[in-house]
Amino acid sequence: MVSKNSSGPASASAGEASEEALLLPEHAAGDAGAPPLGGGASVLGAVFNVSTSVVGAGIMSLPATMRVLGVAPAVALIAAVALLSDVAVDFMLRYTRSRPSYAALMGGSFGRTGAALLNVFIAFNCVGTLTVYLIIIGDVMSGPVSGGKGHAGVLPEWFGPHWWTGREAVLVAAAVILLPLVLQKRVDSLRYTSAVSILLAALFMLITMGITVYTIFSGTAKMPRMLPDFSRLSSPFELFTAVPVIVLAFTFHFNGTTPHHHACHTFCFHTRETVAHRTHACNAVHPIRAELSKASDMKSAVRISLVLCSVIYAAVGFFGFLLFGDDTMPDVLANFDRSSGSSGVPQALNDAARLSYALHLVLVFPLLHYSLRVNVDELLFPGRRPLATDTRRFVALTAALMAGLYVLAIAIPSIWTLFQYTGSTFAVCISLIFPGAIVLRDVHGIAKRKDKAMAATMIILAVITSSIAIASNIMSSIGGDAEVAS
Numbered sequence: 001m002v003s004k005n006s007s008g009p010a011s012a013s014a015g016e017a018s019e020e021a022l023l024l025p026e027h028a029a030g031d032a033g034a035p036p037l038g039g040g041a042s043v044l045g046a047v048f049n050v051s052t053s054v055v056g057a058g059i060m061s062l063p064a065t066m067r068v069l070g071v072a073p074a075v076a077l078i079a080a081v082a083l084l085s086d087v088a089v090d091f092m093l094r095y096t097r098s099r100p101s102y103a104a105l106m107g108g109s110f111g112r113t114g115a116a117l118l119n120v121f122i123a124f125n126c127v128g129t130l131t132v133y134l135i136i137i138g139d140v141m142s143g144p145v146s147g148g149k150g151h152a153g154v155l156p157e158w159f160g161p162h163w164w165t166g167r168e169a170v171l172v173a174a175a176v177i178l179l180p181l182v183l184q185k186r187v188d189s190l191r192y193t194s195a196v197s198i199l200l201a202a203l204f205m206l207i208t209m210g211i212t213v214y215t216i217f218s219g220t221a222k223m224p225r226m227l228p229d230f231s232r233l234s235s236p237f238e239l240f241t242a243v244p245v246i247v248l249a250f251t252f253h254f255n256g257t258t259p260h261h262h263a264c265h266t267f268c269f270h271t272r273e274t275v276a277h278r279t280h281a282c283n284a285v286h287p288i289r290a291e292l293s294k295a296s297d298m299k300s301a302v303r304i305s306l307v308l309c310s311v312i313y314a315a316v317g318f319f320g321f322l323l324f325g326d327d328t329m330p331d332v333l334a335n336f337d338r339s340s341g342s343s344g345v346p347q348a349l350n351d352a353a354r355l356s357y358a359l360h361l362v363l364v365f366p367l368l369h370y371s372l373r374v375n376v377d378e379l380l381f382p383g384r385r386p387l388a389t390d391t392r393r394f395v396a397l398t399a400a401l402m403a404g405l406y407v408l409a410i411a412i413p414s415i416w417t418l419f420q421y422t423g424s425t426f427a428v429c430i431s432l433i434f435p436g437a438i439v440l441r442d443v444h445g446i447a448k449r450k451d452k453a454m455a456a457t458m459i460i461l462a463v464i465t466s467s468i469a470i471a472s473n474i475m476s477s478i479g480g481d482a483e484v485a486s
Helices: 043-054 057-069 071-094 102-142 154-159 167-182 187-218 236-249 285-290 295-327 347-380 391-411 415-441 449-478
Strands: 265-268 273-276
Touching: 043 295, 057 071, 057 236, 057 295, 057 415, 071 236, 071 295, 071 415, 071 449, 102 154, 102 167, 102 347, 102 391, 102 415, 154 347, 167 347, 167 391, 187 295, 187 347, 236 415, 236 449, 347 391, 415 449
Parallel strands: none
Antiparallel strands: 265 273
């Protein structure tokens, strides 16, 4: 194990006792094969990359979160989680040494067990997120299964109810369409579809903003509540079920994959050597940091990105709640149908909003599936030859994962349910608990008293709120009222 007195950076002089001096170097001196310290990338580029990593499918449930909490508490919660995420990323950057990887960071503090536990949690978090993608695609094309509001999907509205417009058939068709994309062995092969996906997400935002502006000026918008309506809640503890949704929305610490052999590594504790993975699922923080010339630039980029994403989340939640009021569904895309579509807005525009984001998810799906496949392969087949060179294992693992995701999307039709359990278990550990635990472990002996106090507070808050959310969801499930928008 690495002790607190392990050799690392040279001891700081008295004049270097600032917080910046506490940052460990990105690469240890003399570390052969380490990539260069900085790549000269701009802060603006880093802001774009971090923001892209943050914003995901969780944005679709933010209007429902405001429905549960009311606008004011929801905005306060978004700001609080963003602040905690900034603290967690700062901890990760401060404890980075040698190889820039979240797994190496966990391994350096808790050994191989810690690194393996992180990979397991990332794999389960990816499974939950990909299942949410499929559920949203099913909601858009065939209509949501739960909720009791009679919302129809695009296909039933266009062609009427048929077996091939049902959820099972639609998800089979989606899997067939996704197959050529998920079978790509190099993530670089998906660069064009990724570019198109960004354009589709921008198109969705523009259409939604246009619809919102129209409803405001036409007087059909519904004034959102500023505070929660306790008469609609089975228990005050139900308010805590909104916390995992926001936490999951800010879980970006591991997003992305890096195919280059030097980018992500696992720390070997018995020999104190860095051993490169074949391909390893990387976090979004360290690869982006590696392209900047100064660590302080990454801090600025993360903070700007979190502020930007907080504004986007608050705006999407507010405008979605403004459009649909207390009829807001957990997947707000389901509200863009003929039964609850915005008054006076052509249905073609509502359909365009739904289809643009559904297609965006179709094109983003292979990227996250790539991360999931790499993590699962590392967990199940450690030490085997690279997955990309073993076609049989590659195809079998891809098929098994796709089949499992399909079954989950059919068995768990509500994204709210998945957000609750994934956000209050795997996501909260990845984004808050593990970074706090790294600081409390303090293997490098650099943590100040206030750092440990903040880390302990972060962990306590995460555990308490997640436990209440899980208990509330279990009680709601037993009572038959698990759906927030039912």
